[in-house]
Amino acid sequence: MSQDIYFEDVTEGMEIPIIEKNPTTQQLVKYAGASGDFYQIHYDMEYAKNNGLPGVILHGALKNAFLGQLITDWIGPTGKLKKLEVQYKGMDLPGAPVFAKGIVSKINDNNTVNCDIWLETDNGEKTTVGKAVVQLPTK
């Protein structure tokens, strides 16, 4: 867990500490159960392949959750996540690590900060891109 981060400490271009995730097929099953998303492309290999996919793929919403954690870990308990936006650009398969990354893109007047966020594979491919808006405490 990070310490509190204050609005005054943030600068444009600042990097958000990276988090690494190592999704497995077991995690996809756990996420299916916890989220109620039982679409078979996330756990049934044959079904996924019959739908033109290379194999079972991560739930988009799970990748969204990873990017949510990127932000909540960074801002700590006193910062507030106001907006979280993601677009899925590519598929991620279980068994490969993904890295959630972000930078501060804009400092606003009202103690809020815009961030560009993304998920990256080992090869540097951005499979999910998005934006976040956070509100930070002041000193």
Place this chain on the structure above:
Amino acid sequence: MSKSSIPESLTNSIGTVSIKMSNDIEKGAIRRFAEAIEDNNPVYTDEEYAKNLGYRNVITPPTFLRSVQTNPLPEHIKSPYSAVVDGGSVWEYFEPVCAGDKISTVLKFEQVFEREGRLGNMIFLIKITKYTNQLEELVATQTTTSITYEPKKED
């Protein structure tokens, strides 16, 4: 211009909303969700910790509301294509959601359009869910994009 693949019945249904559904936010469900996404932030599991931060109870991870159900839209509001992938979502957060809350959901069919792409002709469905708590506060909205397509049969 080729003919639109979007059925008229779908275009005519833009703006349709689901019947409101009430959901109990359970502490155990929050824990299981946090475990599933492998986020060990104690604010999702440790009631004392959460209360010391000023919350009523443990709070939910940002995307937890994904697990909170809505009533379905009418049957005819669906793509003519059988396969669907999740295109993305936009969350806006206004108030924390805590264990013990009652969250009402209303799903709205917002927009439909089509594009040609890697998967052939694709129909995009945009829907917005509004989440309201027991204090009648709007706590969050989620806008989702579903990309639908007809799977190609393997030769």
